[in-house]
Amino acid sequence: MKLSHVHGFLALGVQVAFFILFCAFVRYHPDAHARYHPLVNGSELENELDHYKSDDPWIHSKSYPMFQDVHVMIFIGFGFLMMFLKRYGLSAVGLNFMIAALCLQWAILVNGFFHLKKGTIVVDLNAMLGADFTAAAVLISFGVLLGKTTPTQLIVLALMEIPLFAVNEVIGRSYFGAIDMGDSMFVHVFGAYFGLAVSLMLHRRDASTEKEGSSYQSDLFAMIGTVFLWLYWPSFNAGAAPGDDQHRGIINTYISLAACCLTTFALSTLLDKHKKFDMVHVQNSTLAGGVAVGTAADLMIHPWGAALIGILAALVSVCGYMFLTPLLASRLRIHDTCGVHNLHGLPGILAAIIGAVAAGVASEASYGLSLYEIFPARAPLEDSLELQKLQEVLPDLEGGSGISGTSQALYQLLALLVTLVIAIAGGIVTGIVLRLKPLALLKTEELYEDEKWWIMEAEEDEGHKGSVTIPMADNGAR
Amino acid sequence: MKLSHVHGFLALGVQVAFFILFCAFVRYHPDAHARYHPLVNGSELENELDHYKSDDPWIHSKSYPMFQDVHVMIFIGFGFLMMFLKRYGLSAVGLNFMIAALCLQWAILVNGFFHLKKGTIVVDLNAMLGADFTAAAVLISFGVLLGKTTPTQLIVLALMEIPLFAVNEVIGRSYFGAIDMGDSMFVHVFGAYFGLAVSLMLHRRDASTEKEGSSYQSDLFAMIGTVFLWLYWPSFNAGAAPGDDQHRGIINTYISLAACCLTTFALSTLLDKHKKFDMVHVQNSTLAGGVAVGTAADLMIHPWGAALIGILAALVSVCGYMFLTPLLASRLRIHDTCGVHNLHGLPGILAAIIGAVAAGVASEASYGLSLYEIFPARAPLEDSLELQKLQEVLPDLEGGSGISGTSQALYQLLALLVTLVIAIAGGIVTGIVLRLKPLALLKTEELYEDEKWWIMEAEEDEGHKGSVTIPMADNGAR
Amino acid sequence: MKLSHVHGFLALGVQVAFFILFCAFVRYHPDAHARYHPLVNGSELENELDHYKSDDPWIHSKSYPMFQDVHVMIFIGFGFLMMFLKRYGLSAVGLNFMIAALCLQWAILVNGFFHLKKGTIVVDLNAMLGADFTAAAVLISFGVLLGKTTPTQLIVLALMEIPLFAVNEVIGRSYFGAIDMGDSMFVHVFGAYFGLAVSLMLHRRDASTEKEGSSYQSDLFAMIGTVFLWLYWPSFNAGAAPGDDQHRGIINTYISLAACCLTTFALSTLLDKHKKFDMVHVQNSTLAGGVAVGTAADLMIHPWGAALIGILAALVSVCGYMFLTPLLASRLRIHDTCGVHNLHGLPGILAAIIGAVAAGVASEASYGLSLYEIFPARAPLEDSLELQKLQEVLPDLEGGSGISGTSQALYQLLALLVTLVIAIAGGIVTGIVLRLKPLALLKTEELYEDEKWWIMEAEEDEGHKGSVTIPMADNGAR
Structure with a gap:
């Protein structure tokens, strides 16, 4: 078996394995089960998807249109943004498509494993939204490595990254009680530093070639991705929030x-x-700006705070592209094709710090009783008198840890720190695996080059190859 | 009058005829009528479009955002997917646009004719969604014929196909009680085999030319269509379903x-x-996978069943492209430009069979009382004791035919059979009409070629034709 | 300081000024404030964004998905539609992006200034939707000037146009009681004639150059804009309407x-x-057709009326492109790059006239009591007996001016007239400012040319400029 065949077998094997795992573990959430009938269950069309509410407190309410916005971001947004390379457009949108489809299934399994219900993994709108978020982390890592990896390496990367992603999110959210509405830490920081660590491990001297640039056309295609990401980002940052939190996040x-x-x-x-x-x-x-406001998206940062965050994010990001990316490549041997560090890495860290500050100053004066819903760890202890008093107004409120704003801020920073550690350590390990001989194949001229992976017109009719220079749009193919 | 002018007059005449028919027959649905005022009618904002509910049992509830998703599929999805031909991009997106706009109006009239209310055709969100579905069938047929027909032929095809489409759907749904949530039979199978039959009638030996292929740029444009179709397909398959059925369909x-x-x-x-x-x-x-899961989209096929269907659909479709399309063209003289048979034809038949099996095994054990809402023919007979008992829980349930699961399965297969017969017979008749001399015009070099139909820059300023080779749009690449 | 640097400093200064104004004036709407908690306030998730309702009568109900549709129109629709120029694609989508982002913030400030709440400007979904509408007016003006202005001029134009836009809308809606659901007067007519007046002031003999045309690829990119505009236009025309008005508008x-x-x-x-x-x-x-139906979108024009309006709009627009645009350029010295006059100008005037007619014939017979909600000026006077009688059914109805249908029609025409006057006068003044020496910079060869404003690959590696002339993507031009 030639090594370049591997990714076909691997993808097929992974899909069959997913199917077997779905057979064994995955079931419909009761809200999506035919036996759940609104009239039989005394509700009235409660779980219609355009405004999905559930009794399940884990779910709150979700909106199918916002899910679709996020869905567009993952497949159109990431897929077309990465088309900016002049000879790698088919791979950018194509491999993004393949990897994301793999991630959706793997994320349903892995995320579901951490939220088992009676031994089964349940799928519903919430699980699908979570799967799309998870895919985003992997695609961010993909952006660092764009054009420098084989499909086989990408599949292995996705399979290894998602469990680490899920573990990190559970530690951050459940153990530290960190909040991160727009997933700036758990998706952006994680995905970026994971990818950068992999890139360090896959370092090669010849990573910068003439093909690394864009063309006029590829820049236009990339703008499709940019603009859809920009437009739907509010849905990304607030899609999982309820009520006025969601409004504020938007x-x-x-x-x-x-x-x-x-x-x-x-x-x-x-x-x-x-x-x-x-x-x-x-x-x-x-x-x-979408990344940098993510962690604090639903907090009371006020419109001026949001504007300030946007200004700072642009400053950090543009300066990162101008000064830091070249340094990373030359000094630290970390080559970053899409400049992910400047879009997801630094702005993600900025988001985490802003989130910690905003959490630190949050008080009942500014948040009212919503404070205890937004920061569940700040709710009084179970069975305390304070909790009972609050429950008179908010009957569903659960007991928390009664921590202060400062403690919440410290937990936020702890979650950032742990995210960085897991992402970098995990990326290094994954990078070592990806360097294993059967996986590492690309020659210099194969970098950033579609021809290695895609059937091109020219190959089909080699006969009149000469004549095909009627130069139609197909310049990318030679 | 030169024959190549015909399509302009024809399109204008058709539009004027539509206007006259609209004057005569089409009215607002009461829910969209100003005299319907929620407070006057005792409801409260019930019919807001983002979550539209109606007392009309025919309508159930519809979501405007899901309608818009389907709308995007028809015009962006189909239009850009068909852009894959290297010299036919303007026609692909342009003629798709024209034909779809014609279909929307014609479908409102024809579908409405089969659901007259007091002698008038009513429009509401539901009618618009139905019109978009109907347009999909015609655009699928268009895909078979892409690049080989004149605009005149396309208009005639659309006018002839939609009444047959509507008759077939009424037979299938109302007479056989067949269910088909994602319209895999009524849209995909019908549109595909109708188009293939037309293609058989329009057979020409010179259908495969050098222009039939794609270019690098045209492949990238086509991916815009593919990805939006892929993303919004859940809205297509579940947009017309209520409550948990919709959730499951998604x-x-x-x-x-x-x-x-x-x-x-x-x-x-x-x-x-x-x-x-x-x-x-x-x-x-x-x-x-979207086609193949269509008929059973809202049934209890379980997550593993959905994964299996996706795997099978890919297998059928890829093998169809590799082995069947060449055979169809050489042996059966059916040339299929987009390979519609592999995307809509075979996966549609697969969907129908899966739907029949899923309907055959459906029982109250797995569906609860929803069984009788999902399969109305399985509800007990009007005035029966069983029905009365069910109506205690589900007061709106109407009497059915009390058939068994096996009977339902057979009716499903019967609907598939009738769909194939009407589509193929209708396609043959339509193809014979399209072969009539005034309509059939294309020379070999006009196949898959925009220049025949579109004003091109070069024509305008023939003077400096030579000089325009300043390689346009490609300035970014030097 | 070289003049070509100005736009960078200007953009930065404007952004800092916006930030300061946000600090001073802009606050969350109570519905987006954490202290607003549904349970505390006795409602239940009332202000979820996918179906946002507010007690605030100014807001009615808004749908986040429809807002997102409009958002896509502004950034994808306008941005890609203007990509049709063969050498100006980066600027089209890029400058559209920059200017629109500026407009969103400026519009929140300016529109909010006219609807101050206790001395502060409040932001909520409604303010964001209004900001997107306002941006549309500026981008329409931009379309007239496409390729002929510097970024500096565009920024100044946006800053000057929006206050005039806001004043005009307040005059039309509040003082004249004119209705204009799809903003055909207040956005389309205003933006078009403002831009045309600016163009008159910026007249130059060399405005028509060889680069003004499209290429095959640029035409395909432009279709992305067209189709998304076409698809989401119903959301634009009806996104701000309630209940059955919205349904009818769609x-x-x-x-x-x-x-x-x-x-x-x-x-x-x-x-x-x-x-x-x-x-x-x-x-x-x-x-x-979307423009021409705008003013009357929510009125009882009936489906046939809508079809007729569409036919007329096409007639006006196509004839405008064929006959009027050349005349405007040669006789009136008004050069209109995108033909905005034919898409927004004339169809907007058509819309205003249709709106006046539809308002003139509106009666309680056809509208029921909704008449007084759709045309608030037609509601009986405050404290009148008629009003009290109506309030028994519609308790929230406020007193109006008790005017007749004919008066309403005249006020509609008055609003059109005032819109034209303010737009043209404002455009002339703005044009005079834009002609000031520091702002007016473009040489003939810089018209419709990206290279002036964007870093192009070629500049970076001038070394092998010769070798890459394999002419990319430009086949359409032969």
Whole structure:
């Protein structure tokens, strides 16, 4: 068996394994089960998906349209944004498609494993939304490695990253009580540093080639991804929040993104020696405001806070592209194709710090009783008098740990720290695996090159290869 | 009058005729009528469109966001997917646009004719959703014929196909009581075999030309169509379902598509002699899971069943592209430009069979009382004691035919059979009409060629034709 | 400081100014405030965003999914539609992105200033939707000037246009009681004639260059914009309407657009000397039906009325492109790059007239009591007996001016007139400012040219400029 065949067998084997695991463990959530009939159960169309509510407190309420927004971000957003490389468009959108489809299934299994219900994994709208979020982490890591890995390596990476992702999220959310509505720590920071650590392990001197750049057309395609990501980011940051938290999450993300976009354009031209705009910044740094506001998206950061976050995110991101990415590549031997560090890494750390500060200053004065729902760890202890008093107004409130705002802030930073440690350690281990001989195959000329992986027109009719220079749009193929 | 002018007059005439028919027959549904005021009618904002409910049992509840998802599939999904031909992009998205806009109006009229209310055709969100579904059938037929027909032929085809489509659906749903939530039989099988029959009638020896292939750029554009179809397919399969049926339809379609996508990538590379991925499969076969799960989308097929269906659909579709399409063209003289048979035809038949099996094994044990809502023909006879007992819990339940699961399964297969017969017979008749001399115009060099139908830049300024080789749009690449 | 640097400093300064204004004035709407807790406030998840209702009568109910549809129109729709120029794609989508992000923030401030609540500007979903609408007006003006302005000019234009936009809307809606559900007057007419007046002031003899045309690829990219605009236009026209008004607005817009699309294709081919379709019409005139039905979108114009409006809009728009645009440029010295006059200008005036007629004939016979909600000025005077009688059924109804249908029609026309006056006068003043020396910079060869504003690959590695002339993507131009 030639090694270049491996990914076909591997993908098929993985899919069959998923099928077997689905047979063994995965069931419909009661809300999606035919035996659940609203009239029989005394409710009235309660679980319609466009505004899905459940008795299950784990689920709160979810909106199918917001799920679809996130879904578009994963497949159109990431897939087309990564099309910016001039000879790697088919791979960008194609491999993104394959890997994300794999991640959705693997994430349902792995995430579900951490939230077993009577020994089974249940699927519902919430599980699908969670699977899409999880896929985002893997695709962020993919962005670091874009053009430098084989499909086989990507499949192995996805299989290894998702369990680590799930463990880290459970530690952060359940053990530390950290909140992170837009998943800036658990998705963005995790995915970015995991990918950077893998990249360190896969270091090669020839990673920067002439093909690493964009073309006019590829830059236009990439903008499809950028703009859809930018538009639907509020749904990403607030899709899992209830009521006014969701409303606030939408507003904060909207304002932060708008401020970030304008600031990015300003800085891009100001920092260029010819005072021109740089598509790299426009495609990426405009989105940093969505990442940077993520952890605090549902907190009372106020509209001005959101605007400030957007400005800072643009500053961090544009400067990262200008000064840090070259340094990372030359000094630390970490090559980062998409500049993920500047879009997800640094802005994610910024988000975590902002989240810690916002959590630290949160008080009943500004949040009212919602404080204890937004920060469950700050709710009084079970069976305490304070809790009983609160339960008179909020009957569903559960007992927490009664911690202070400062403690909450420290737990937030602890969650960031643990995320960094697990992501980097996990990335190093994964990178070592990906370096194993059967997986590491690419020659220099195969970097950032579709032809290695895709049937191209020219190959089909080699006969009149000469004549195909009628240069139709297909320049990418030679 | 030169024959190539015909389509302009025809389109205008059709539009005027539609207007006259709208004047004569089409009215707002009461829910969209200003005289319907929620407070006057004792309800409270009940018919807001983002979660539209109606007292009309025919309508159940519909969600505007899901309608919009389907709308995107019809115009972006089909339009851009068909852009894969290297010289036919303007026609693909343009003619798709024109034909679909025609179909929406014609479908409102024709579908409405079969559901007259007091002699008038009523429009509401439901009618719009139905019109979009109907347009899908015509666009599927268009896919078979892509690049080989004139606009005139397409208009005639749409006008002839939709009444047959509507008759077939009424026979299947109302007379046989067949269920088909994702319209795999009534839209996909019907549209595919109708188009294939037309193609047989329009057979020409020179249908395969050098222009039939894709280019690098056209493949990227086509992926916009593919990915949006893939993302919004759950809304297509479940948009018309209520409550937990909808939730289940979303989950089943999501899982089936994910499994189908990964399997398609695996098979595509495994079956290629150079072990490369084939964009044809990625663009089309990844979607077969949505078709194949369609009929049973809202049934209790379980997550593992959905995964299995996705795997099977990919297998059928990829193998169809590799082995069957060439055979169809050479042996049966049926040329199929988009390979519609492998995306809509075979997976649609698979869906119908799966639907029959799932209907055959459906029981009150697994479905609870929902069984009689999902399969109305299985509800006890009007005025029977069993019905009265059920109505104590489900007051709106209407009497059915009291048939068994096996009978339901047979009716499902009968609906498939009748769909195939009407589609193929109708397609043959339509094809004979399309062969009439005034309509059949294309020369070999006009196949798959935009220049025949679109004003191209070069024509405008023939003067400096030579000079325009300043390689346009490609300035980014030097 | 070289003048070409100005836009970077200007954009940064504007963003900082916005931040300061946000600090001083902008607060969360109570519905988005953490202290607003549904249980504490006696409601139950009332303000979830997928179906947002508020006690605030100014807000009625808004749907987040419809807001997102509009959001997509602004950034994908306008951004990609304007990509049709062959060498200006980066600027089209990029500058659209920058300007729109600026407009969102500026519109929140300016619109909010006219609806102050206790001295503060409040943001909520409604404010965001309004900001997107406002951005649309500026982007329409941008379309007239596409390729002929510097970023600096665009920023100044946006800053000047939005206050005038807001004043005009307040005059029209609050003082004249004019209704305009789809904003055909307040957005489309205003934006178009404002832009045309600016264009008159910026007249230059060399505005028509060889680069003003499209290429095959750029036409395909533009179709992404067209189709998304076409699909989501019902959300634009009805997103701010309640209940059955919204339902009717969706239906009317859907039908008008379908009729307009088919008619556009028919006229485009009939009026061409070679009987070919013209992408300019397909990209633009297909959308005129959405504009023309805008003012009357929620009125009882009936499905046939909507179809008729669509047909008329296509006629006006296609003929405008064929006959009027060249005249405007040659006789009136108004150059209109995108033909905005034919898509937004004339169809907007058509919409205003249709709106006036529909308002004139509106009666309680056809509207029931909804008449007084749709036309608040027609409600009886405060404290009148008639009002009290109506309030028995509609307790929230407020007193109006008790005007007749004819008066309402006249006020509609007055609003149109004032819109035209403010737009043209404002545009002239703005144009005079934009002509000031520091802002007006473009040489002939810099018109419609990305290279002036964007870092292009070629600049980076001038070394092998010669070798890559394999002419990419430009086949469409032969």
